Amino acid sequence: MSISRDIATIEANVLIIGGGFGGIWTALRASEIADKVVLVDKAFVSRSGASTMSGGVTNAPMDEDDLQTWVDEIVVRGSYMCNQDWTWQLLKLQRERIRDFERWGVPIVRDADGRIKRFLSRGMVTVRCLQYNPKKAMEILRARALAQGVRILDRLFITDLLTTDGRYPTRGAVAGAVGFNTRSGERVVVRSRTTVIATGMTSMKGTHRVDNTTGDGMAMGYRAGGRLCDLEFGFGGTFTHLMKDYSFTNYNVSVAHGARLINRHGERFMEQYDPVRFERSELARVVAAFTKEIVEGRGPVYVDLRHVDPSYWDNLHAVSVSKGRNILLAGILPDPRAHPLPIEPTWGLWNGSRSGLKIDIDCHTTVPGLFAVGSAAKNDATGTHASAGMPTAYCYTTGYRAGETAAREALESDLPLVEQPAVEMLLQGAMAPLDRPAGALTVDQIHDRLATLEASVVDSVRLSAGRLELFASVAAEMRAAVDKTKALDVHDLVKLHEARNLAECALLVYQSSLDRTESREQFYREDYPNTDDDAWFCWHGVTRGERGEPIFDRERIPLENFAMQPPHPYKGRSPIAAMMDGTFDPAHFT
């Protein structure tokens, strides 16, 4: 098919980039306030990204809950490194979103009496979750958005944000975005009064079977001047693979229903680290314990589902995203009700809202005209620990809040002016790889190479200057390769832009990790094993300098504005460092 050379221009009050839970909730709320709400997605809204493919778990505060006890637990578990105002806002807004889900007929797992069935969130002893069908939820939300007049543009890949001064980073404001249709190649310019980044998390292709969450919004927001925050906490993962090759999609739900991890001797090894929560402990601690079992010769590790609550099996059927995808239902493994199955985690670039664009209580980024929501934004509600269901809750609630703020501000502002030569330069740059001669690598080879950065969970859990410098050099090399790689067609062009964004995000994550000279909760450096509150109890930011260089900063957490205060500054072994050197005392690390 020939590639279109046409350019379409669209005007919007609110442009939303990304159509997962964050984006669709933004669109739903914005379209209650303003017209010309445009939602774009590089795939098809309701079949795109991590939302549809998520585990179907979200936080579920309800009317009968004392939210103070929930806030207490979230703040303490997050090491007081959150914005406590955001924690309150999240829970209050989430309670309303659950009511919306019920009213709109989203399939939610219920008990025999028809009440929403809740279970403890992994990592928590108070905060509770519910289970629902995320694909059906996305379909319902899409239909509602269309009914409310939202203009949805599927298969539109946004390459860069427009700025009023044509500079990157801008000294002005964001004024929309440019991109191209992923099938026809038609170029699109969206001029907008406000712009919301909702592109989800950042992860390498291949590692999580959600291959289009490539950090597009984080990267373009950073290029435009947005401040990213706590990138090193973007190292993450979960237990994703059964019997080496099969995708396991519901670790959080399974351990909430009684699943256990055991080593080759049948020992439930998490007992020594967390005799209260066991496998429901902080994921980083469970993954670190896994690596210790493996390295010390007690592997493989198995997931033991023999003792789960019987409702676990019923609910698997009820909320399964697809008939085939749930490996436990596929009938090709040894019977998981009778046999423990070998399991392993991934650990790497998988930020899931623990890091991202820094936003305020109304979801403004640091650039005028630009908002961010969901997993593209740093989760200010939770600090260092996002328990099960919190990332999706953050998508719903940041979306709702950003939709409200962006729509109201759009109605009070003029359409920003943009400089035409700058627009043309962006469009030309977006399509340039199609006209380039073939380079040394193909775009698939670039993604292959980026994926190797996360090849070994044992290496990526235990970071050090040497490993991080190696990772950074590969990311920088692949970023440079992107500029020399030919796109064979528009499909290839999408993947090349994704590689650009992934490499830029990865490089920043590794640079940010090198800058943080301590270990803290899930972030563990062998060369700096201690937590140092005096130096690092802060929000660790990075912005782009005029010459493209990263500029790191440490923002003081304004504890004086919040009700809950940490007991005292901590200096000493981080929990994972203590696990690794055998000094871990569960009483010390609650």
Next chain:
Amino acid sequence: MTSAVSIQTELCNGCGACLQSCPTDVFDRRPDGTAYVRYPQDCHVCFLCQDDCPVGAIKVDYKIKNNRVQSIYDILNIPIDGPPEPKEPS
């Protein structure tokens, strides 16, 4: 290359549901309107197309090796043959 997703062309009715469904855009149409797997390397085994196909023409296969993931058991050469005898819960 071996693809994780395949279409039985004789069953395809050309509705285009798979083209809409696929997050990574692996499908295209032939001149006669039937769908085919144009970019097999980009299938991320999500099964959305298999579920969305109204005539059951699409099959996604779990057993195709994902070359971008290496098992830590392979990296460290740890055999996984046979489950353990789990201890009774403490």
